[in-house]
Amino acid sequence: xxxLRSSAxxxxxxxxxxxxxxxxxxxxxxxxxxxxxxxxxRNEILQSDAQRLTEVFRREGPPGLVGYIDTRVGxxxxxxxxxxxxxxxMHPLAGNLAAWPASxxxxxxxxxxxxxxxxxxxxxxxxxxTLPGGYHLLVGRDTARLAxxxxxxxxxxxxxxxxxxxxxTIGGILIRRAxxxxxxxxxxxxxxxxxxxxxxxxxxxxxxxxxxxLSQTINGMLVQIEQLIHGIRNVSNSIAHDLRxxxxxxxxxxxxxxxxxxxxxxxxxxxxxAVADVDRVIRIFNALLRLAEIDSGLRRSGFxxxxxxxxxxxxxxFYQPAAxxxxxxxxxxxxxxxxxxxxxxxxxxxxxxLIDNAVKYTPEGGTxxxxxxxxxxxxxxxxxxxxxxxxxxxxxxxxxxxxxxxDASRGTPGVGLGLSLVDAVARLHGGKLSLxxxxxxxxxRIVLTQDTPQVARTARASSExxxxxxxxxxx
Amino acid sequence: xxxxxxxxxxxxxxxxxxxxQEAGHTVDxxxxxxxxxxxxxxxxxxxxxxxxxxxxxIDGLAIIEALxxxxxxxxxxxxxxxxxxxxxxxxxxxxxxxxxxxxxAFGELLARIDALTRRAQGEGAQxxxxxxxxxxxxxxxxxxxxxxxxxxxxxxxxLLEYLMRHADQVxxxxxxxxxxxxxxxxxxxxxxxxHISKLRQKIDADFERPLLRTVRNAGYxxxxxD
Numbered sequence: 001x002x003x004l005r006s007s008a009x010x011x012x013x014x015x016x017x018x019x020x021x022x023x024x025x026x027x028x029x030x031x032x033x034x035x036x037x038x039x040x041x042r043n044e045i046l047q048s049d050a051q052r053l054t055e056v057f058r059r060e061g062p063p064g065l066v067g068y069i070d071t072r073v074g075x076x077x078x079x080x081x082x083x084x085x086x087x088x089x090m091h092p093l094a095g096n097l098a099a100w101p102a103s104x105x106x107x108x109x110x111x112x113x114x115x116x117x118x119x120x121x122x123x124x125x126x127x128x129x130t131l132p133g134g135y136h137l138l139v140g141r142d143t144a145r146l147a148x149x150x151x152x153x154x155x156x157x158x159x160x161x162x163x164x165x166x167x168x169t170i171g172g173i174l175i176r177r178a179x180x181x182x183x184x185x186x187x188x189x190x191x192x193x194x195x196x197x198x199x200x201x202x203x204x205x206x207x208x209x210x211x212x213x214l215s216q217t218i219n220g221m222l223v224q225i226e227q228l229i230h231g232i233r234n235v236s237n238s239i240a241h242d243l244r245x246x247x248x249x250x251x252x253x254x255x256x257x258x259x260x261x262x263x264x265x266x267x268x269x270x271x272x273x274a275v276a277d278v279d280r281v282i283r284i285f286n287a288l289l290r291l292a293e294i295d296s297g298l299r300r301s302g303f304x305x306x307x308x309x310x311x312x313x314x315x316x317x318f319y320q321p322a323a324x325x326x327x328x329x330x331x332x333x334x335x336x337x338x339x340x341x342x343x344x345x346x347x348x349x350x351x352x353x354l355i356d357n358a359v360k361y362t363p364e365g366g367t368x369x370x371x372x373x374x375x376x377x378x379x380x381x382x383x384x385x386x387x388x389x390x391x392x393x394x395x396x397x398x399x400x401x402x403x404x405x406x407d408a409s410r411g412t413p414g415v416g417l418g419l420s421l422v423d424a425v426a427r428l429h430g431g432k433l434s435l436x437x438x439x440x441x442x443x444x445r446i447v448l449t450q451d452t453p454q455v456a457r458t459a460r461a462s463s464e465x466x467x468x469x470x471x472x473x474x475x
Numbered sequence: 476x477x478x479x480x481x482x483x484x485x486x487x488x489x490x491x492x493x494x495x496q497e498a499g500h501t502v503d504x505x506x507x508x509x510x511x512x513x514x515x516x517x518x519x520x521x522x523x524x525x526x527x528x529x530x531x532x533i534d535g536l537a538i539i540e541a542l543x544x545x546x547x548x549x550x551x552x553x554x555x556x557x558x559x560x561x562x563x564x565x566x567x568x569x570x571x572x573x574x575x576x577x578x579x580a581f582g583e584l585l586a587r588i589d590a591l592t593r594r595a596q597g598e599g600a601q602x603x604x605x606x607x608x609x610x611x612x613x614x615x616x617x618x619x620x621x622x623x624x625x626x627x628x629x630x631x632x633x634l635l636e637y638l639m640r641h642a643d644q645v646x647x648x649x650x651x652x653x654x655x656x657x658x659x660x661x662x663x664x665x666x667x668x669x670h671i672s673k674l675r676q677k678i679d680a681d682f683e684r685p686l687l688r689t690v691r692n693a694g695y696x697x698x699x700x701d
Contacts, residue, residue, distance in 0.1 A: 272692065275580075275692070279580075282578055283661065286558065286661060287661070289558055289559075290558075290660070293559050293560070302560075302561065302564075314656065317630055318630075318656055318658070318662075318666060318670075319666060321666070321669045321670055321673050322664065322665075322666045322669045325669055343560075345560055345658075345659050345660060348658060348660075349658075349660040349662075352658070352660075352662050356662060356664055356666075360664070
């Protein structure tokens with residue numbers, strides 16, 4: 001039963017149950033207080049009646065009381081009060097009962113007894129007093145007279161229960177309908193997304209309720225997923241494109257070889273060129289694998305204390321001859337020690353990529369400045385500034401994307417993954433790569449913080465598990 | 476030199492055996508972990524080339540660990556398609572002496588097993604290195620060629636020291652990156668070549684006989700032979 005399993009129905013049933021329990025908790029003490037009050041009041045009245053009759057007896061003796069009782073019984077307000085005067089042997093002298101009831105205790109006092117008043121047994125409240133001279137006086141009242149009141153109380157309670165149940169059920173149905181409408185909307189959107197159209201978003205409004213908040217969160221997730229998928233699509237396109245060029249060259253080279261069958265010396269030269277083409281493809285793959293390795297965040301488990309000033313000094317030392325060859329110079333400004341927890345290999349590669357780029361694009365006689373500065377709260381700022389053509393403002397965001405190759409890079413070697421690798425390494429270390437204008441040139445800046453974001457370590461276990469299932473790549 | 480190749484891929488096997496034989500080495504081949512384990516434990520080899528992922532129950536790392544536990548000190552070069560830094564560290568921790576990722580150039584493999592066997596023969600606590608008339612004193616850090624003093628930058632000295640220690644062997648760019656600069660990544664550009672040409676300027680330019688030579692498609696070699 002779908003309806004019974006609906007969360008709205010469960011909710012409504014639960015609320016009705018709770019409402020009934022609350023009602024019972026409210027009615028029970030009320031009922032008790034009411035009963036006590038009524039009983040006490042009634043007993044008081046009976047007792048004061050008995051008192052009055054006792055006074056009549058004292059004042060006027062048995063005949064006076066007999067007359068008094070007869071008068072009252074004669075006024076036809078019988079049924080209202082039970083009155084009975086009996087002598088010491090329990091023979092009735094006056095009153096509206098034919099005989100002294102056996103159910104009345106012999107000891108004087110106030111009791112509730114069963115009496116037959118002509119319409120079956122009923123509960124009667126009685127006050128039994130003994131009068132001087134051994135006389136017995138019984139004053140009583142049929143409690144059934146209060147039954148209609150009690151009945152009304154129960155009717156009212158039943159009515160309340162009925163109203164509560166009906167309203168609760170209607171409320172449940174309404175909530176369920178509202179919930180189903182919104183869930184239906186969500187389900188339709190999700191189905192559309194499952195079909196492959198990621199542009200759909202869950203319906204939201206300004207109510208700010210839980211479902212709306214949830215929808216907004218899911219929409220945020222969808223935006224992120226769409227961007228990622230878009231990025232992956234772009235990357236696959238770029239990979240395909242970037243690999244096609246060397247593969248096309250390789251193919252035509254080999255085909256030409258088999259068609260023209262040139263001299264063996266020329267053949268060897270062509271084969272060497274073909275190997276170089278393959279190496280280019282392998283290089284692109286290696287760079288991609290490296291990026292994937294960094295992106296997975298697994299390296300973070302192997303973080304150690306790294307002095308970025310030392311890393312920078314080594315990198316400057318490494319690239320200096322290449323810069324000198326092009327007539328430029330690499331200058332280093334650093335505040336040592338600039339220690340951060342990180343992956344020394346990745347950090348060196350990232351810095352190396354930045355310097356390599358700077359060396360490539362700096363014109364003759366230019367200067368490349370590498371700076372490692374300590375920032376606030378243990379953060380470390382690394383900048384690599386060159387005096388090359390720079391990257392136009394509009395293209396800077398794109399420059400970090402995989403396989404981006406700006407106009408300035410035409411004719412220079414590289415696979416267009418350098419800056420994305422730097423960005424990935426920076427993000428692995430809780431930082432970010434930003435590109436600014438150096439007037440002229442490009443200023444690449446990474447700020448690394450001590451607190452690196454946490455990643456799910458579970459990915460590590462699965463990678464180890466899958467180790468021997470990798471399909472190896474052979475030459 | 477006697478080499479054991481533990482590798483399951485036929486193309487790679489063929490390619491490596493042929494290349495090694497041409498270089499004058501004898502090669503035994505095991506196509507799976509069990510045979511590899513048996514041969515490595517029973518026969519004396521100068522060097523073992525070990526694939527990591529092998530058919531059967533025993534993988535390359537398990538063989539290496541078992542060999543090291545039984546006291547075998549044969550140099551082992553791990554050959555693997557697993558290129559991550561962590562995988563490399565795991566391989567070396569298991570007892571491998573060097574780690575080469577597939578796909579590889581044969582020149583790289585040959586240069587590395589040459590370097591491994593040379594190392595196994597023991598470089599000892601040398602204080603002086605000599606190739607023809609080029610001398611390096613590791614204690615005073617003095618470099619001379621003939622009767623001339625050569626002034627080298629610290630990094631150039633380290634580069635020369637590595638080349639001298641591997642004199643008459645081919646040293647690849649990757650080996651230089653890893654051993655001289657401790658860079659375990661591809662710097663994308665030919666920076667190593669620039670360093671070599673700077674060093675060459677200092678040790679060879681003014682002399683009749685060049686010692687530091689480029690080996691096509693492989694790397695460099697420092698040698699007095701022609």
